[in-house]
Amino acid sequence: MSTPPDRYAVIGNPVAHSRSPAIHAAFARQTGQALVYERVLAPLDGFAETVRAFAGDPAAPARGCNVTVPFKFEAFHLAGRRTPRALLAGAANTLRFDGGADPAGWLADNTDGIGLLRDIEINAGWPLAGRRVLLVGAGGAGAGVLGPLLAARPAALVLANRTAEKAQALVASHTAWADEHGVALSAAPLTTPGEGFDLVINASASSLQGAASPVPAATLGPGALAVDLMYGAAAAPFLAWAQAHGASSRDGLGMLVEQAAEAFELWRGVRPLTAPVLQALRAEVDTKAP
Numbered sequence: 001m002s003t004p005p006d007r008y009a010v011i012g013n014p015v016a017h018s019r020s021p022a023i024h025a026a027f028a029r030q031t032g033q034a035l036v037y038e039r040v041l042a043p044l045d046g047f048a049e050t051v052r053a054f055a056g057d058p059a060a061p062a063r064g065c066n067v068t069v070p071f072k073f074e075a076f077h078l079a080g081r082r083t084p085r086a087l088l089a090g091a092a093n094t095l096r097f098d099g100g101a102d103p104a105g106w107l108a109d110n111t112d113g114i115g116l117l118r119d120i121e122i123n124a125g126w127p128l129a130g131r132r133v134l135l136v137g138a139g140g141a142g143a144g145v146l147g148p149l150l151a152a153r154p155a156a157l158v159l160a161n162r163t164a165e166k167a168q169a170l171v172a173s174h175t176a177w178a179d180e181h182g183v184a185l186s187a188a189p190l191t192t193p194g195e196g197f198d199l200v201i202n203a204s205a206s207s208l209q210g211a212a213s214p215v216p217a218a219t220l221g222p223g224a225l226a227v228d229l230m231y232g233a234a235a236a237p238f239l240a241w242a243q244a245h246g247a248s249s250r251d252g253l254g255m256l257v258e259q260a261a262e263a264f265e266l267w268r269g270v271r272p273l274t275a276p277v278l279q280a281l282r283a284e285v286d287t288k289a290p
Helices: 020-031 047-055 072-078 084-089 112-123 140-151 164-180 236-244 253-268 275-288
Strands: 006-012 035-041 062-067 094-096 107-109 132-136 156-161 184-189 197-202 220-228 248-250
Touching: 006 020, 006 047, 020 035, 020 253, 020 275, 047 062, 047 072, 062 072, 062 253, 072 107, 072 140, 084 107, 084 112, 084 140, 084 164, 094 253, 107 253, 112 140, 112 220, 112 253, 132 140, 140 156, 140 164, 156 164, 164 184, 220 236, 236 248, 253 275
Parallel strands: 006 035, 006 062, 132 156, 132 197, 156 184, 197 220, 220 248
Antiparallel strands: 062 094, 094 107
């Protein structure tokens, strides 16, 4: 009897829109890995139970999962072990089920930040060193990308969030890391985050709500780059807003592929090439755009 392929999934709510199954299927074909990758919808009050059931299915045990909104903080606390970048973020988007169904052996990681950094600096050819950066949003997405952004050594990074206390807490947890990398890190309100930034990153939920931008147009400096962590129709209003005010724009599709490659390597021990997968996915998303 042949051994069934290893199982993985993206777990979230909502999750039907996720492109992760197609991305990981492409990675598997490229690297010759035998696996299946699914979507799993978790009830808003049942994330831990859903993950345990997926990991411990006696008919087809799973090896890991990706975690999307709104469960990244829960995923961090569920796993018994965490990588340094997950510890810094206090949130996780990747779980590896070491030890089977027992969460005490699971490893939590956060690949969001390195995925964003690679997309901006490598795919877009836009180095962050010495730039002024505005990061909008202190939720799971913002927490995941803050540490790697600071490690790229921008001159300054301002974190703006609707709830000031959340932004201040995230800044406090990253202050030593920012000091180590020579970055001036501060928190600011959404209404007055500052002006003339080189890079504005929307990691808030505003795109999911159809809003064009959560911050004033004055945040965009000359030649600025505006990045939305969403992609497709959800990112369109923010990208149109940025372009209307003279900025270059980029959605989160490249980040999605890059963070997936990082998770794939954590699970399988081999790193796939991201450029051909991103090219194919971009063509598909652009074709389906309204």
